[in-house]
Amino acid sequence: MSEVTQLQPEVQQLLGDREYKFGFKTEIDSDTLPKGLNERVIREISHRKEEPESVLDFRMEAYRRWLEMKEPTWAHVDYPPIDFQDISYYSAPKNKKKYKSLEDIPEEILETFNKLGIPLEEQKRISNVAVDAVFDSVSVATTHRKKLAEVGVIFCPISEAMVEYPELIEKYLGSVVPAGDNFYSALNSAVFTDGSFVYIPPNTKCPMELSTYFRMNQKETGQFERTLIVAAENSYVSYIEGCTAPQFDSRQLHAAVVELVALDNAEIKYSTVQNWYPGDKETGVGGIYNFVTKRGLCKGKNSKISWTQIETGSAITWKYPSCILRGDNSVGEFYSVALTTGHQQADTGTKMLHLGKNTRSVIIAKGIAADTSSNAYRGRVLMSPVAAGSRNFTQCDSLLVGSNSSAHTFPYIEGGNSTSRVEHEASTSKISEEQLMYFMQRGISKEAAVSTIVNGFCKDIFDRLPMEFTVEAEKLLSLKLEGVVG
Amino acid sequence: MLVIENLVAGFEGMEILKGISLKVKKGEIHSIMGPNGAGKSTFSKTLVGHPEYPASSGSVTLDGKNLLEMEPDQRAREGLFMAYQNPVEIPGVNNVEFLRMAYNAKMAHLGQEEADPMDFQDIVREKMGLLNMSGVFMERDVNEGYSGGEKKKNEILQMAVLEPKVAILDEIDSGLDIDALKVVAENVMKLKNENTALIVITHYQRLLDYIKPDYIHILSHGRIVKSGGPELALELEATGYNGFKTEAA
Numbered sequence: 001m002s003e004v005t006q007l008q009p010e011v012q013q014l015l016g017d018r019e020y021k022f023g024f025k026t027e028i029d030s031d032t033l034p035k036g037l038n039e040r041v042i043r044e045i046s047h048r049k050e051e052p053e054s055v056l057d058f059r060m061e062a063y064r065r066w067l068e069m070k071e072p073t074w075a076h077v078d079y080p081p082i083d084f085q086d087i088s089y090y091s092a093p094k095n096k097k098k099y100k101s102l103e104d105i106p107e108e109i110l111e112t113f114n115k116l117g118i119p120l121e122e123q124k125r126i127s128n129v130a131v132d133a134v135f136d137s138v139s140v141a142t143t144h145r146k147k148l149a150e151v152g153v154i155f156c157p158i159s160e161a162m163v164e165y166p167e168l169i170e171k172y173l174g175s176v177v178p179a180g181d182n183f184y185s186a187l188n189s190a191v192f193t194d195g196s197f198v199y200i201p202p203n204t205k206c207p208m209e210l211s212t213y214f215r216m217n218q219k220e221t222g223q224f225e226r227t228l229i230v231a232a233e234n235s236y237v238s239y240i241e242g243c244t245a246p247q248f249d250s251r252q253l254h255a256a257v258v259e260l261v262a263l264d265n266a267e268i269k270y271s272t273v274q275n276w277y278p279g280d281k282e283t284g285v286g287g288i289y290n291f292v293t294k295r296g297l298c299k300g301k302n303s304k305i306s307w308t309q310i311e312t313g314s315a316i317t318w319k320y321p322s323c324i325l326r327g328d329n330s331v332g333e334f335y336s337v338a339l340t341t342g343h344q345q346a347d348t349g350t351k352m353l354h355l356g357k358n359t360r361s362v363i364i365a366k367g368i369a370a371d372t373s374s375n376a377y378r379g380r381v382l383m384s385p386v387a388a389g390s391r392n393f394t395q396c397d398s399l400l401v402g403s404n405s406s407a408h409t410f411p412y413i414e415g416g417n418s419t420s421r422v423e424h425e426a427s428t429s430k431i432s433e434e435q436l437m438y439f440m441q442r443g444i445s446k447e448a449a450v451s452t453i454v455n456g457f458c459k460d461i462f463d464r465l466p467m468e469f470t471v472e473a474e475k476l477l478s479l480k481l482e483g484v485v486g
Numbered sequence: 487m488l489v490i491e492n493l494v495a496g497f498e499g500m501e502i503l504k505g506i507s508l509k510v511k512k513g514e515i516h517s518i519m520g521p522n523g524a525g526k527s528t529f530s531k532t533l534v535g536h537p538e539y540p541a542s543s544g545s546v547t548l549d550g551k552n553l554l555e556m557e558p559d560q561r562a563r564e565g566l567f568m569a570y571q572n573p574v575e576i577p578g579v580n581n582v583e584f585l586r587m588a589y590n591a592k593m594a595h596l597g598q599e600e601a602d603p604m605d606f607q608d609i610v611r612e613k614m615g616l617l618n619m620s621g622v623f624m625e626r627d628v629n630e631g632y633s634g635g636e637k638k639k640n641e642i643l644q645m646a647v648l649e650p651k652v653a654i655l656d657e658i659d660s661g662l663d664i665d666a667l668k669v670v671a672e673n674v675m676k677l678k679n680e681n682t683a684l685i686v687i688t689h690y691q692r693l694l695d696y697i698k699p700d701y702i703h704i705l706s707h708g709r710i711v712k713s714g715g716p717e718l719a720l721e722l723e724a725t726g727y728n729g730f731k732t733e734a735a
Contacts, residue, residue: 433537438574441534442588442644443562443595452587456578456627 023277026112026217030136032091037084039063042190045090049159049193052166055173062179062189069183075347076376076408077316079251082289087253089191091136091218105140113140118213118242129240130155132196132212136221139194144208153206153237154199158226161197168199172230176259176297176324184318185293188257192226195256200235200266209466210239216276216288222253229259231266233300238466240271251315252277256292264300264327269308271465272321273473276313281371284343287315294321298330301356306333308464310473311348312480320378322351325359325387332361337458337473340373340405341480349379349410354387354420363394366458369405370484376408383420390420398428399457401450401484451478487511488566488652488683493544495532502528504708505544510652513680517694518687519719520705521727526687527571529705530656534568535561548651562588563595565651569641569658576628581640582610584628585647592648613646617673635666642673654685659693671696691719704730 033041042063046056071082093106102110102121113120113133120133120141130144132155139157148155154165162169179189196212216223231237254276260268279287290313296305307321323332334350352361361381369375381392398407413422431453439449455462455474462470488510495503502525510516520526531539533546535558546553553561576584589609590600601609610624619639629637638658645653655674659667674697678684686697694702694716702718703710704727711730712718722730 432574434574435576437534437536437558438570438576439584439587440558441562441568441570442584442648443559443591444587445559445591446557448587448591452579452584453576456576456580459578 022116022275024115026108028106028108028217029094030091030218031094032088032218032221035086035088037087037089037191041089045191045193048090048092049162051159051162054166054170055162058174058179059190062186065180066183066186066190069180069186071183075318075378076374076410077318077345077347079289079316079345082253084187088218088221089224090193091221092138093135093140102141109135109140112215112217113213116213116215129209129211132157132210134194134196134212134214134225136193136216136218136223139196147207151204151207152201153204154197155210156197158195158197158228159193161228165197165199168230169197169228172228172259172261174259176261176295177257177293182293184255184291185257188224188226188255188293191222192224192257195225195227195258196229197227198229198237198239200231200237202232203234204232205235206237210237212239212241214241216252216254222255225254225256225258227256227258228261229268229270230261231263231268231303233264233266235263236267238269238271240273240466240469242273242275251279251287251289253289253291254314256294258292258294258321260296260305262296262298262300262303262305262330265302266300267304267306268296269306270294270296270321271469272307272309272311273469273476274309274311274313274317275476278313278342278344279315281342284315287344288313290314290317290319292319294319295324296322296332297324298327298332298356298359300330301327302329303327304331304333306335306464307350308335308461309337309348310461310465310476311336311338311346312476314346315344317344317346317348319348320350322353323361324353324355325361325390326355327359328356329358330356331359334361334363334365335461335464336365337368337461337477338366338375338377339368339370339454339477339480340375341370341484342373343371344373346374347376347378349377351380351382352392353380353382353384354390354392355384356387356390358389359387360390361392363392363396364460365394365396366461367396367398367407368401368454368457369398369407370401370481372404374406374408376410378410380412380414381422382414383416383422385416388417388419392420392422394422394424396424396426397457399454400428400430401454401481447482447484450484451481454481487549489545489547490533491545493532493541493546495528495539495541495544497528497539501542502708503532506705506708506710508703508710510683510685512651512683514701515678515684515686515697515699517697517699517702517719518685518705519689519691519702519722521689524705525708526689526705527656528708530568530654530685530687533654534558534566559591563592566654567645567648567650567652568654568656569638569645571657571660573629573637573641575630577630579628581626581628582606582624585610585644588644589647610643610647613643616676617643617646618669619643634661635663635670638662638666638670639673642670642677645674646677650682652683652685654687655697656687657689659688659690664692667693668696691723694719706730
């Protein structure tokens, strides 16, 4: 239990106040590239990261593809056009180029992560979770690396992996999400800065939870995280990412790409607690545009990839963590809670592409919309002609709080063979006045009632999170819901 | 003591209660009887503070505190309880966890120690033993998928745990067969003590065979048209509500 309270103690302290808790900005001199996007900027990013030539080529190719692409407009979200020349694509704390040890990390940054409940100092670290801490465009520290190295697990900033493990990078980077996959993945592939790289060797169960914490600090800077996780034969890893950003009046772009590869009999469990700044509750000014491409490839037979996401932040969320079930008997899972309040807009869901025989997928998506927010589930289930005997089960539930919010469901089902089965269930409900009244008649406040009902609605998903994060997720939701009704 | 003076209240702009006055002392059992449309539901909903049934004038005090100025949850914490005619289902919320929240809200209000889940299990088990209830109530979600009888039993369990000063039983006999009615009513009587007052709202006399009131009030067209002792129920049995309506007019 102590681990739980250690993780984000401020969540507990600040219960009772519904303001965004992570909106502080760290004052630190930064080395930020001028705004604008062109080949020179990309070369500069690559140069600063001391990347091999092959990575620069990858970036350049992606950039050329991106120039020919158009921003997608099919999502059920509404926002003014983004000026991609008005964003800085690289920002790092001024100091040394690389942090070789904790002593090299500026005090302000250590303090920032302390405030976020992610202490990096050896004596304060969370004992059973290894953390990679990313500040704007650079990874500043990765904890527990030695212990992981003992069993052959690689967990490091991806920029470091480019240099240290070029053969793994060459083999897997862009193998699941090709640069030209979509507008934002192309942009990310051109300008990605940092993120995590994980490699679990064959026949290995990763001995602890791995976690990356993303912090955006600099104003008018985009964060283009890139994460790659490879689980070799008969291996297992559980990974969780968390994210927050300061409160600015201007919108910030976060366009990430996450790729997962599971080989024969491997399992990857990927969990996200997303709490980017959502913009002002009342006016909708500011906030993060969270345009993310996450995809897992079940490459080997009997492999399994499981996505669990708790989406509570961002002004706009555009995100579809997906599974390509190529290996026979492979399994894909997607468990999602998406909560929108204030003026937030979310269009999120998943794709399950059944390519192998006897593949199975489960989708359970819970959307909660409060205030004047909009919350859409979008999902695609494809049964290819060769995916004989495959099955999908989808359940999409929406819960409306108040009468000004909206929920939408856009399921796409393509059945390509006669032996596969696809089931889809959907429901929309509303917290009724009578339910709230029942709680209140028993002496329970309206706010506690709303948060209890919403947490109950999400229970199935919370149970999927690593234990350390279940309590945190419940508290985060309660925090977000304070003052929503009344 | 609950004191209601000249209470006027309505629903969607219609005036339904046209001036109700009633005093309910500690330990007393009062029954409000009346035909459909007399204002029985409005009466109970106005007392607990349902937002759709606001009071437009009059006063309601519990031990001197003005209930009409309070939010529904505050009224409940002051000791006002209502057993619902149709308890609402709350999927995803465990029954015992719900009860614990309610119990702790009251404890916090009284400045007393709140119960942790382990201690609370003991409290609930004791009450369930008293009411001869099965353990399945602890595992299920609040009212979800319960039969009519189970819902009513669960209401009485909540009453047992919360130990209110005043409990309104809003037509708890509705939808129950005679055996279930007997069990629920007997459970109510097990909880009856000198600190708890009961307001038993019913259409039918049969509930009063098990919960014997000290006073009976006949409600008709939003007014109490007659008050008396238990004998009033028998009179009603003989004449029906029609006899009282004319009396009021």
